[in-house]
Amino acid sequence: MSNPVNISKQHYYYLDILNIVATFAVVCLHTSDYVFQFSPNEPNWYLSLLIQILFIWAVPIFFMISGANLLNYxxxxxxxxxxxxxxxxVLFPFIFWSLTWYVWNHVALxxxxxxxxxxxxxxxxxxxxPIFWFFYYIIPVYIAMPFLSIIANNKNKKIVEYIIFLYVLGTGIVNYIYTLLHRSFDMLVANIPLALEMGIGIFFVGWYLHNYKISDKARH
Known part of the structure; x- marks a missing residue:
C-alpha cells in the first residue's frame, strides 16, 4: 500500500504553506462567528455560513502538521x-495570555x-x-507524546494504520451518527481510546501522510 519516505533533516516547504493557509483560514473562521447566531433572514448569516464551510478544515490541518513534526521528535x-x-x-504563552485576558476582563471590562x-x-x-480551547486540547497530547512517539515508527506501521482506522470510525462515522441523532456517547462507545476521547488519530494521520508515499486514491 505504501513505502516509507526518507525524512532526514530537510526542510519541508509544503508544511510551511499549510501553516500559512491554515492561519489565514483561522482568521476567516473568527470573522464569521455571526453564523452561531442563527438568523436565516439575514444575508450576512449565509455569508458567515459559507465562510465557515470553506475554512472549517483549518484546525485539523494544524493538528496534522503537529503530528508530522512532533511524533518523530x-x-x-x-x-x-x-x-x-x-x-x-506553548505552555508559557498560554499562561501569559490567560493572565493578560483575565486582567482585561476583570479590570478593563x-x-x-x-x-x-x-x-x-x-x-x-x-x-x-473560550478561544483558548486549542491549548486545552493540544497540551494533553504533548504530555502523551513521549509514548505516542514510540508507536510512530516504520516497525509499527500496521498499529498506526489501526489507530487511524479507529479515528476515522469514531470521528467520521460513530460521532457523526450520534450528532445526527442528537445523542451523547453512551458507555458502549464513550471509552474507546484514541478515537472518541482525545481524537489523537488526526495527529497520526499527519505523521502517516508525511512519512509514507501512498497512491492518490488512498490519500484522498
Whole structure:
C-alpha cells in the first residue's frame, strides 16, 4: 500500500504553506462567528455560513502538521528538550495570555469576581477566553507524546494504520451518527481510546501522510 519516505533533516516547504493557509483560514473562521447566531433572514448569516464551510478544515490541518513534526521528535532531540520547547512555545504563552485576558476582563471590562481563586477556576474551566480551547486540547497530547512517539515508527506501521482506522470510525462515522441523532456517547462507545476521547488519530494521520508515499486514491 505504501513505502516509507526518507525524512532526514530537510526542510519541508509544503508544511510551511499549510501553516500559512491554515492561519489565514483561522482568521476567516473568527470573522464569521455571526453564523452561531442563527438568523436565516439575514444575508450576512449565509455569508458567515459559507465562510465557515470553506475554512472549517483549518484546525485539523494544524493538528496534522503537529503530528508530522512532533511524533518523530526523537530523531532530532531527547524528551527533555521536547518538553522545554513545548513550554517555551506553548505552555508559557498560554499562561501569559490567560493572565493578560483575565486582567482585561476583570479590570478593563469590570467583570466581578477578581481573585486568585477565581482566576484558577476560570483557567481550569476555559472561561477566561473560550478561544483558548486549542491549548486545552493540544497540551494533553504533548504530555502523551513521549509514548505516542514510540508507536510512530516504520516497525509499527500496521498499529498506526489501526489507530487511524479507529479515528476515522469514531470521528467520521460513530460521532457523526450520534450528532445526527442528537445523542451523547453512551458507555458502549464513550471509552474507546484514541478515537472518541482525545481524537489523537488526526495527529497520526499527519505523521502517516508525511512519512509514507501512498497512491492518490488512498490519500484522498
Amino acid at each position: 526523537r530523531e532530532r532531540y531527547d524528551t527533555k528538550v521536547f518538553f522545554k520547547k513545548r513550554c517555551v512555545h 469590570g467583570m466581578p469576581g477578581w481573585s486568585i481563586k477565581n482566576f484558577w477556576y476560570e483557567f481550569e474551566q476555559n472561561s477566561i477566553q
